[in-house]
């Protein structure tokens with residue numbers, strides 16, 4: 001974080017340390033978690049689960065979590081627990097620490113309240129601050145004016161507004177909503193979906209990691225309604241691109257906190273981070289994750305894409321991902337990756353990574369192309385109809401010889417593509433559900449499916465192979 005070093009009066013330093021002890025470490029705080037768009041319910045549950053693991057027994061159930069305007073509000077929480085949540089959540093893109101929340105009707109009330117914000121409890125002296133003004137349902141303020149007023153105030157207090165060259169400025173959210181002013185420091189800094197395991201950024205816009213984590217969470221929860229002990233050790237990711245869905249599924253199955261990866265969090269640099277609860281938060285989270293993992297825990301990722309470069313990017317990210325897990329959590333943990341540069345409408349997804357029969361639950365996650373990524377310019381509904389049919393064939397193939405549950409999700413960019421994909425499951429015994437989320441400005445439909453456990457046999461019957469082959473030949477022509 002950018003910081004201007006200044007010689008400081010020891011008495012001032014001493015006073016600040018005392019205020020930090022009393023007003024931050026020694027007092028319940030308020031936080032706001034910002035979930036991945038469309039996954040607020042899942043984020044609420046996830047944050048509740050993480051809070052239940054707090055090392056302060058009394059805090060585990062005392063914190064109140066509530067959903068309000070799509071965000072998770074946390075009341076009565078220790079500052080160190082807010083930092084833990086920031087480093088452990090997979091489903092939020094930011095966690096804000098509320099520095100002030102007060103009524104502010106009109107300019108003079110606003111300026112009076114602004115002067116009360118204890119910025120020094122959050123930001124080191126002279127720090128660069130990136131102001132994020134939000135004005136909703138306020139007649140008196142528009143965002144630019146709001147930003148200008150906050151900028152004047154932070155300069156007056158010896159901070160400076162972030163410039164384009166600043167590497168990691170501290171984000172400060174300043175929101176006016178119905179005459180209430182809320183000022184909050186981001187504990188994430190960089191958005192939390194920048195996990196730190198992506199080896200390279202590719203031109204094709206990948207799915208955001210927090211959205212991918214939301215898709216995984218919702219699909220697994222749906223499968224667990226049918227089979228409470230559903231636990232997919234195999235993740236099949238057709239149309240994988242750079243494999244975000246596969247890697248987030250691995251993190252969910254192994255229950256890995258994102259702080260295992262190489263990135264920094266603003267909360268580690270804030271003035272309030274002096275307490276040992278915050279200093280040791282990352283290490284404690286990793287130790288807890290290691291304790292939860294079985295000694296030789298593993299997950300098998302099968303990724304297919306027509307674009308070999310995208311798969312190379314995925315392989316590189318998967319290597320960073322696995323190394324971080326082995327080095328920082330448990331040396332025995334295995335993330336087995338099989339990639340295949342293939343047309344997913346011609347080749348079997350299951351067969352691409354097949355390692356024989358036996359028990360096993362599986363998870364299929366498909367984010368087929370749309371818009372510019374639709375290689376062939378073909379009709380979207382027709383493509384999704386074929387993707388749906390291919391998914392159903394893969395489900396049948398898996399159930400042919402595995403004694404387990406297979407569940408999955410297809411991400412559909414509009415109603416016609418969703419209707420087309422859904423049609424493939426009409427005559428099946430699969431449970432189906434649809435929900436929505438936002439991605440790249442699109443109202444995406446998430447079509448989830450789940451099978452029941454069924455006794456299988458190995459090897460799969462030959463007649464089914466032929467059916468798959470014939471069907472695939474006609475599918476493949478669409479997108480190759």
Ligand SMILES: C[S@@+](CC[C@H](N)C(=O)[O-])C[C@H]1O[C@@H](n2cnc3c(N)ncnc32)[C@H](O)[C@@H]1O
Nearest residue numbers: 206207239241242244305306307343344369479
């Ligand atoms: C929407 S993107 C997937 C993005 C991915 N979820 C990520 O985060 O990187 C769709 C992917 O499908 C691939 N694709 C398009 N047609 C294909 C086909 N017939 N078979 C296999 N992959 C295909 C594209 O190369 C692209 O990587």
